[in-house]
Amino acid sequence: MNRYSRSKTPNTWESAFGDEASERNEQLLKNVAVSLKFDEGDRYDDYERLLAYVYADGQSVQEILLSEGLARVAYVFPPNDRYVDAYKEAEAIARKNNLGVWEYKNYVTKRGFDETKVEEEKTEVNKHPSECLIKGNINRENKKIYHIPTGKYYDQTKPEKWFCSEQQALDAGFKKSGNK
Known part of the structure; x- marks a missing residue:
């Protein structure tokens, strides 16, 4: 979107x-x-x-x-x-x-x-540390979902946020993708 x-x-x-x-x-x-x-x-x-x-x-x-x-x-x-x-x-x-x-x-x-804040944060998202591989995105229903590297939709997911652990994603209000 x-x-x-x-x-x-x-x-x-x-x-x-x-x-x-x-x-x-x-x-x-x-x-x-x-x-x-x-x-x-x-x-x-x-x-x-x-x-x-x-x-x-x-x-x-x-x-x-x-x-x-x-x-x-x-x-x-x-x-x-x-x-x-x-x-x-x-x-x-x-x-x-x-x-x-x-x-x-x-x-x-x-x-x-302030539109610049969106661009700044998106730039930071794309500069994820190599050890932070969990992808978080927000779908059209505004549901926060995270994807782990072994997940079915991991490769096609465009992250809006990166997480270093599943707990970090959960703490940010994201739920694990149900597709494995």
Whole structure:
């Protein structure tokens, strides 16, 4: 999956995880009852974007995306802040588990995302010590899986992280690939 791609907005680029967030959003909203709720303030922001809470079959789409690390809490201003505490709790789950935008250290900033942090970390991943041969990657469902050298899919796996031991991978929240 391409971490950087052309944005849907002309002359701009998407952030890392933009494609994943779009795909997950589409998945959440497909073939379900969708409803919108509004807060007490304006319905549009200064950029004419609709400000609404989105629910798919009664579940908060914002909370789901936040808990999976595909969004972050930002630019919330009263009186449109009814669910900000719940959103911060959902975001904390992703942050604790290093999911999505929280995967890369210092990628999330107060003013957005620092794309250079993704490239820096990817460069470091590719410079693994020869004794650290366990490959870790994150699949399309944001599941963290690690592969050992004798595993069935080891050779075709493109690592996002390297580990020196299975315990190190487990401590980082990765689960062993079930294919031997």
